[in-house]
Amino acid sequence: MLMVASIVFLYYSIWTLFMPFVDEGHQLHDLFPPRVWAIRIPVILILVGIAVVGSFLSVVMIRSGRKKAAKARAKASQGKKKN
Secondary structure (H helix, E strand, O other): OHHHHHHHHHHHHHHHHHHHHOOOOOHHHHHOOOOOHHHHHHHHHHHHHHHHHHHHHHHHHHHHHHHHHHHHHHHHHHHHHHO
């Protein structure tokens, strides 16, 4: 995973920092997508990450609320049985 992350970081760094200084007709431009994707890809990844984290937190909070409600109902039913 470290190797993949290093390669992705190096590729992205070259793409965003080095390629603007290379002539448009050079063959190196064939190895990289258009520069507009240098902004779109991180923005999309951030939005997807926020959505995943938000969904996970929502599911955890809903399940926690259901458990608390079930405990409260069980406690209330035990209190009625004793009386």
